[in-house]
Amino acid sequence: MATAVIPVRERENYLNKEYGVRSWLLTTDHKRIALLYLITITFFFFIGGIFALLIRLELLTPAGDLVQSDTYNKLFTMHGQVMIFFFLIPSIPAVLGNFLVPMMIGAKDLAFPKLNLLSWYLLVIAGVMMLHAIATGGVDTGWTFYTPFSTSFSNTKVIEAGLSIFVAGFSSILTGLNFVVTIHRMRAPGLTWSRLPLFIWAHYATSIIQLLGTPVLAITLVLVVLERALNLGIFDPTRGGDPLLFQHLFWFYSHPAVYIMILPSMGVISEIIPCFARKRPFGYSFIAMSSLAIAVFGFLVWAHHMFVAGMSIYAAMIFSLLSYAVAVPSAIKVFNWTATMYKGSIRFNTPMLYAFGFIGLFTMGGLTGLFLAALGLDVHVTDTYFVVAHFHYIMVGGAVMGYLGGMHFWWPKISGRMYPEAWGRLAALIVFIGFNLTFFPQFVLGYVGMPRRYWQYPSEFQVLNVLSTAGSTILAVGYLLPMIYFLWSMRYGKPAPDNPWGAAGLEWMSASPPPTYNFDETPVVTWEAYPYGEIAVPEEAPVER
Amino acid sequence: MSDSPVTIETHNPALQHHFADMEQQRNAASFGMWLFLATEIMFFSGMFCAYLVYRYWYFNEFAVSSTTLNLPLGTVNTAVLICSSLTVALSVQAAQQGKRKLLVTLLVLTLLLGLVFLGIKGVEWKEKFDEHHVPGYSFDVSKMAKESPIPIDGQRAQIFFSLYFAMTGMHALHMIVGVGLFTWLTYRAWKGAFGPGYYTPVENFGLYWHFVDIVWIYLFPLLYLIDRKPLH
Numbered sequence: 001m002a003t004a005v006i007p008v009r010e011r012e013n014y015l016n017k018e019y020g021v022r023s024w025l026l027t028t029d030h031k032r033i034a035l036l037y038l039i040t041i042t043f044f045f046f047i048g049g050i051f052a053l054l055i056r057l058e059l060l061t062p063a064g065d066l067v068q069s070d071t072y073n074k075l076f077t078m079h080g081q082v083m084i085f086f087f088l089i090p091s092i093p094a095v096l097g098n099f100l101v102p103m104m105i106g107a108k109d110l111a112f113p114k115l116n117l118l119s120w121y122l123l124v125i126a127g128v129m130m131l132h133a134i135a136t137g138g139v140d141t142g143w144t145f146y147t148p149f150s151t152s153f154s155n156t157k158v159i160e161a162g163l164s165i166f167v168a169g170f171s172s173i174l175t176g177l178n179f180v181v182t183i184h185r186m187r188a189p190g191l192t193w194s195r196l197p198l199f200i201w202a203h204y205a206t207s208i209i210q211l212l213g214t215p216v217l218a219i220t221l222v223l224v225v226l227e228r229a230l231n232l233g234i235f236d237p238t239r240g241g242d243p244l245l246f247q248h249l250f251w252f253y254s255h256p257a258v259y260i261m262i263l264p265s266m267g268v269i270s271e272i273i274p275c276f277a278r279k280r281p282f283g284y285s286f287i288a289m290s291s292l293a294i295a296v297f298g299f300l301v302w303a304h305h306m307f308v309a310g311m312s313i314y315a316a317m318i319f320s321l322l323s324y325a326v327a328v329p330s331a332i333k334v335f336n337w338t339a340t341m342y343k344g345s346i347r348f349n350t351p352m353l354y355a356f357g358f359i360g361l362f363t364m365g366g367l368t369g370l371f372l373a374a375l376g377l378d379v380h381v382t383d384t385y386f387v388v389a390h391f392h393y394i395m396v397g398g399a400v401m402g403y404l405g406g407m408h409f410w411w412p413k414i415s416g417r418m419y420p421e422a423w424g425r426l427a428a429l430i431v432f433i434g435f436n437l438t439f440f441p442q443f444v445l446g447y448v449g450m451p452r453r454y455w456q457y458p459s460e461f462q463v464l465n466v467l468s469t470a471g472s473t474i475l476a477v478g479y480l481l482p483m484i485y486f487l488w489s490m491r492y493g494k495p496a497p498d499n500p501w502g503a504a505g506l507e508w509m510s511a512s513p514p515p516t517y518n519f520d521e522t523p524v525v526t527w528e529a530y531p532y533g534e535i536a537v538p539e540e541a542p543v544e545r
Numbered sequence: 546m547s548d549s550p551v552t553i554e555t556h557n558p559a560l561q562h563h564f565a566d567m568e569q570q571r572n573a574a575s576f577g578m579w580l581f582l583a584t585e586i587m588f589f590s591g592m593f594c595a596y597l598v599y600r601y602w603y604f605n606e607f608a609v610s611s612t613t614l615n616l617p618l619g620t621v622n623t624a625v626l627i628c629s630s631l632t633v634a635l636s637v638q639a640a641q642q643g644k645r646k647l648l649v650t651l652l653v654l655t656l657l658l659g660l661v662f663l664g665i666k667g668v669e670w671k672e673k674f675d676e677h678h679v680p681g682y683s684f685d686v687s688k689m690a691k692e693s694p695i696p697i698d699g700q701r702a703q704i705f706f707s708l709y710f711a712m713t714g715m716h717a718l719h720m721i722v723g724v725g726l727f728t729w730l731t732y733r734a735w736k737g738a739f740g741p742g743y744y745t746p747v748e749n750f751g752l753y754w755h756f757v758d759i760v761w762i763y764l765f766p767l768l769y770l771i772d773r774k775p776l777h
Contacts, residue, residue: 108563111573177580185573186563215584219591223711231681232707233700234595240700245598249591517563 013416013513028113029516034099035414036120037090042483044086044127047134051079053476056438056469064456072455073140074156080143081161082134085168086127088399089257092264093210094123094175096406097203099414101179103507104197106188106525108517111181115174122171129164133157142453144254147235147246151227159228162221169214169221172260176210179203188506190525197505197529198287202267205291209256209263209298217253220246247309251302259298262362262394263291265402266333269355272409273337275503276352277344278537280530283336290329297326307378316375323373330366334359347537349501350424354405357432361397365390368443383453386446392439404431404482409503412496416513417489423481431478437471502537504530559743571745578749582756585719589760592712596767599704606701609693610686611771613678614709615669619769622665623761629658630758633751640744645737648747652731655754659724666717673706680707709768716764719757726750 014031017023024032055075058066067075098116102109110116133139139161141150150158183196183204224246226232233239235246274281281287303311303319337359346352368390371377381387411419441464446452450461457465499508510519557567564570600607636651677685686702730750733739739747 111563112577113561113563173584177577177584180580181573181577184576185569211580211584212587215588216591219588219715222715223591223595226711227707232711233680233703234707234711240603240698240704242598245595249594522565 011511012515013511014516015416015513017516026117028109028117030098030102030110030113030116031414031514031516031518033116033120034095037094037098037123040120040123040127041087041090041095044082045479047131048079048083048087049476049479051075051082053472055079056472058455059457059465060469062457062459062462062465067455069455070140073142073453074138076453077139077142078134081139081165082130083395084143084257084261085165086123086130088261088395089168089172090123090175091261091399091403092268092406093179093203093206093260094120096268096403096410097179097206097264098175100410100507101182101200101203102186103510103514103518104200104505105183105186105191106506106519106523107182107186108519108522110178111186112178116178119171119174119178122167122174126164126166126168126171129160129167133160133164136160144250145221145224145246146250147224147227147241147243148237151224151235152238159225162225166218166221166225169218172210173214176207176214179207180211183207188523188525191506194285195525195527195529196288198270198281198284198291199264199267201288202263202270202291205295206260206263206267208292209260209295213253213256213260213299216249217257220249220253223249244306244309244311247306248303251305252299255302255305256295256298258394259294261399262402263294265358265399265406266291268402268406268409269337269358270333271503271505272351272355272405273340274530274532275409275501276347276349276355277341278347278532279340279344280532281336282339282342283332284529286332287336290332293329294326297322297329301326301373304373304378307375308382320373320375324370327366327370330362334363334366348425349408350419350421350428351405351409351501353425353428353432354401354408357428357435358398358401358405361393361401361435365393365397368393381446383451384446385442385450385452388452389439389442389446392442396439397435401431401435404428407482407486409501410507411486411489412500413507413510413512413514415486415490415493416496417493418496418500419482419489419493420485423485427478427481427485430474430481434471434474434476434478438468438475439471441465441467441471497538499538502535504532504535557742567742574745574749575752578752582752585756589712589715592708592715593763593767596708596712599701599708600767600771603698603701603704605695606697607705608772609689609695609697610678610702610705610709611769612773613676613689614769615672616769616773618665618669619765622662623765625658625662625665626758626761629655629662630755632658633754637744637748637751640734640739640747641741643740645734645739648734648739649731652727652734656724656727656731659720659727663717663720663724666713666720670710670713673710678706679710712764712768716757716760719760723750723754723757726753 014029024036027033027036054067055072058064058072058075060066064072098110137157139154139156139158141154141156141158145158145162183200187196223232223234227234227236233241235241235243237243270281270287301319301323303315304323307316307320337355368386371381372387372390408419408424411417445461445464445468448461450457496512498510498512500512501508506519506523506525507514509523560567560570564573632651632655636648636655639648639651673679676688677683678689680703684699684703684706686697686699689702690697690699727750730747733746
C-alpha cells in the first residue's frame with residue numbers, strides 16, 4: 001500500500017549497515033577495524049595502567065613493602081611492554097589513522113583491506129600471548145630485553161613475551177605498509193602531495209619508520225629467543241658474543257619507535273590547531289617536511305641510549321651531535337604551531353585544550369631530551385628517574401595527549417554523537433594536572449640521584465615520591481572520565497552534524513558517521529589544504545562563550 | 546537487465562570495489578610487494594650486521610669453520626636456485642601471454658627446484674649434526690681445530706655456526722613459505738585464474754621468490770667461500 005507509514009530511519013552508515021558479531025570480526029571496512037583496534041588498545045591501556053599504579057603504590061613508601069623486588073621487576077617490565085607495544089605504537093595509527101587516512105585522501109578504503117584486518121588479528125594474537133605470559137609468571141628483563149640477562153639468567157617468560165612482540169611487530173609493519181601504499185596510490189583526483197593534510201604527512205613518516213625499523217627488532221628478538229631456546233651463542237659474552245651488539249640492534253628499532261609513537265600525535269595537533277585558531281597552518285611545508293626529517297634523523301641516533309655502556313667515545317660524540325639534530329625539526333613544529341595560533345580566533349574546546357597541553361609538555365620532554373643527548377650530563381642522569389620523567393613527558397604528555405585530543409576532535413565523526421563538552425574540558429584539565437604532578441617530581445628525583453628500576457629507596461626521596469603517586473591517581477581519574485562519557489555519548493549524546501567544528505579536510509565532507517565507502521561520490525579536490533579563511537564556524541558548534 | 550542497450554566496459558571480475566580501475570589495483574599490489582621486500586631486507590640485515598661484526602673480530606675462526614661446509618652441495622644449491630629464478634621469470638611472461646599450460650608447467654618446475662634446494666639443505670644440516678657442529682651442549686670442534694693450519698678458539702667458531710644456522714634457517718623458512726605460495730599459485734593457474742588481464746599474484750610472488758634467491762646469492766659466498774685455504 002502506497003500510504004503505509006514509512007518508519008523514520010537513520011541514514012545508512014558504517015555502524016548500522018550490518019549487525020552482529022560476524023559483521024564485525026570479518027569486516028574489511030577500515031572504519032570498523034579502527035573501532036576493533038580502539039577496543040583492543042583501550043583494554044591494554046588499562047592493563048598497563050594497573051601495572052603503573054602498582055608501581056606508584058609500591059614507591060609510596062621507602063621500604064619495599066607492597067611487593068617483593070622480583071615482583072617489582074616484573075611490574076615495570078610488563079608496564080613497559082604492554083604500554084609500548086600494545087597501546088602506544090598502535091594507538092593513533094591503528095585507531096585514528098585507520099579511520100582517517102582513507103577518508104582524508106578521499107579513498108573508499110585502505111589499499112589492502114584484508115591485510116588491514118589481518119594486522120588487527122595479529123595484534124590480538126600477540127596480545128593473548130602477552131597476557132598468557134603475564135598470567136603464568138610474567139617477565140622481569142625490563143622492556144629492553146637486555147642480554148645476557150634475558151638469554152642466560154632470567155627465569156621468567158622471556159621466550160613467550162619476545163615472540164608476542166615479534167607478532168605485534170608484524171601487525172605494525174602491515175599497518176605501515178597499507179598506509180604508504182594507500183597514500184601513494186589512492187588519493188582523490190586533484191589531491192596533490194602539497195595539498196595533503198599534515199596528519200597524512202605525519203602518518204606517512206611514521207609508516208616508513210614502521211616498515212624499516214620493525215623488522216630489525218623482529219630479527220633481534222628472534223635471535224634472543226634462539227639463543228635462549230636452542231643455545232646459539234650470538235650475544236653471550238661467555239662464548240665470545242657481544243651484548244653491545246644486541247643493544248645496537250635493539251635500539252636501532254627502539255629509538256625510532258619513539259617517533260612511531262610521537263609523530264602521529266604531532267599530526268593530530270597539526271589538524272586541531274588550525275581548526276580551533278581558524279587559520280591556515282603557518283609554514284605548511286615546513287611542518288610536513290619536518291615529519292620526514294624526524295623519520296630520517298630518528299634512524300641515526302640510537303646509540304645515545306648506550307653512552308655509558310662502553311662504546312667508543314668518538315662514536316658517542318657523533319651520536320650526541322645527531323641527537324641534537326633531531327631537536328631542529330621538532331622545534332620547527334613547535335614554533336610553527338605557535339605561529340599558527342598567533343592572531344587566530346582561538347576557541348577553547350576540548351581538543352584544543354589537549355593541543356595546548358601537548359605543546360607545553362612535549363616542549364619540556366624534548367628539551368630534557370637534550371640533557372640526555374649531552375654526553376657529560378647523560379653520565380650523571382643515566383638510569384635515573386630523570387630518564388623516566390623525560391620519556392613520560394614525550395610519551396604520556398605528548399603521544400597520549402595527542403591521542404586524547406584526536407579522539408575528542410574526531411569522536412563526532414566516528415560515533416555520530418557529540419561528547420559532553422563540559423566534562424571533556426574538565427577531564428583535559430584533570431589529565432594535565434595529574435600528569436604534571438606525577439612526572440615533574442621525577443625530574444627532580446632523578447637529578448638528585450634516585451635510580452630507576454628499584455623497589456625501595458632512601459627515605460629522603462619520599463616527599464617527591466608521594467607527590468608522584470598522588471598525581472598518578474589524579475591522572476587515572478582523568479583517563480577514566482573520557483572512557484565513561486564517550487560510552488555515555490554513544491547512547492545519550494547529541495547527534496553530531498557532519499562538520500561540528502567547521503573543520504577543513506575531506507573527512508568532514510562525509511556524513512557523521514560516514515557511509516561504508518566513505519563518500520557517495522569520489523571527491524575532486526580543487527583547493528589548497530586548510531582553507532580556513534573560507535569556512536564559516538557552524539552556528540550550532542559548541543563555541544566558547 | 547539482459548536487454549540493457551549499452552555495455553560501457555567489461556568489468557574485470559578481479560577488480561576489487563575500492564579501486565577505480567585495474568591499473569590502480571595492480572600498481573598498489575606491486576608497490577606493496579616492493580615495500581614488503583624492503584622490510585625483508587631490513588629483517589635479514591640484522592643478521593648480516595652481526596655477521597659483519599663477528600667476521601671482522603674472529604676472522605680466523607670464521608675462515609676455518611667455513612671450510613667445513615659442504616662446498617659441492619652449496620654450489621649445486623646455488624645453481625638450483627638460479628634456475629628456479631629463471632623459471633619464475635618465464636612463468637610471469639607465460640601468465641601475461643595467457644599460456645595456461647606453460648604457466649602451470651613452469652610453476653611446477655619452480656616448486657620442484659625449491660623442494661630440491663630444501664632437500665639438499667637438509668642433507669647439509671644433517672652432516673653438521675653428525676659432526677657436532679650445531680651450537681649448544683653437544684657442540685664440539687676439537688677435530689676441526691686439530692686439522693686447522695692455524696690455532697682457533699672453539700667458542701668463536703661456535704658463533705660462526707650460530708650465525709650459519711640462524712641465517713640459512715631463516716632463509717629456508719622463507720623458502721618454505723615460498724613453496725606454499727607457489728603451490729597456491731599453481732592451483733589457481735591450473736584453474737585458469739591468470740591471463741593478460743590479471744596476473745598480479747604471479748608477478749608479486751615471483752618478486753618474493755627472486756628476493757629469497759638473492760638472499761642466498763649473498764649467503765653462499767659469505768658462509769661457504771670466506772677463505773678456502775685459510776691464511777696460507
